[in-house]
Amino acid sequence: GGSPAAEAMRAVLLDPDLPLAPEAELLLVFAARADHLAATVLPALDRGVIVLCDRFADSTLAYQGFGVQADARTRTLIDELTARLPRQPDLTFVLNVSPGTAAERLRHRGGTTDRYETRDAAFHARVRAGFLAIAAAHPARCVRIDADAPAEAVHDAILSVVSTRTGHKRG
Template sequence: MTIRIRPGSFITFEGGEAVGKSTQIARLAATLRAAGHSVVLTREPGGTQGAEAIRAVMLDPATSLAPLADTLLVFAARADHVATLIRPALARGDIVLCDRFTDSTMAYQGYGLGIDRAIIATLTSMIGLTPDLTLILETPPAIAAARLAARAATPDRYERFDAHFAARIAAGFRAIAASHPARCALIDASGPIESIAATIAATITQRLAP
């Protein structure tokens, strides 16, 4: 599979827990590199030394944070990530693939935890970077729950939230997709891995062809 894409494109992968983002973003990175593209694969929270330290705190099941503190930590990590890694990579003409970005904050902290979404929008505008394409993966709750149960790793802090929280997040992502149709694409991630990857490739080819 060959994908032709504009240099300096910024693509984000979004969705709830266990929708297959990590699998699909790694496959896309490999496909793009095989086609000769220079690719930076990163994640949020994380991507830089400081942001990864914040990630460790946020995902630790032993951590207890008020919703606003949780939100501000996300943006602290993001500010460093964007300034230190993402913007320089885009300036070089690299393709940046990021596992979660600002839409996750709106879905998790806004729709999920109830933080005023206007506050999140303001903080997002301060970051000043919008993806060229956002792929929002979604699966039925039963599939996501089965995938989480099959994981050997101890669930992180966000994976421990209940089904009502997951439903609010899913509704949030759908609302984001509906509000930004030119940037966002909903991807059915309930089928075979190869089929999902093909859908993603077709979407990127349609939206970001040079």
């Protein structure tokens, strides 16, 4: 989990009943990320802990850049804010999943849907294209995983990459 402030901001971001202007959404994402980094991630890294995040700056570019079809000025702002973050990921997994598989897994999960999950198929196609473009632009850091595979195969593929990159053997 993130810091209390970051989680509160995230709750606003995900609430489909709270409409946000695109600029407000973008700045709130970065505010939550900055607080999460300062309060949670950086102290853990200073202690030598390996930190895993399920979303980071690539998600911002994919969702707030590609997904909402941001203009060039906004994409530049995303790049500038990302560059100002005190730490960047060492390794990023891009889980490449088809829209059909993603929709089926969302249905199977059940529960409520958030602001992003309720967006139309075109939005999700742009987000996916964004993630794939990011992975292509950063091949040393980004590893694409076929997430249409069964969950156990996705899990094993991720563990294999982590094992190779860190030298830690699974066991």
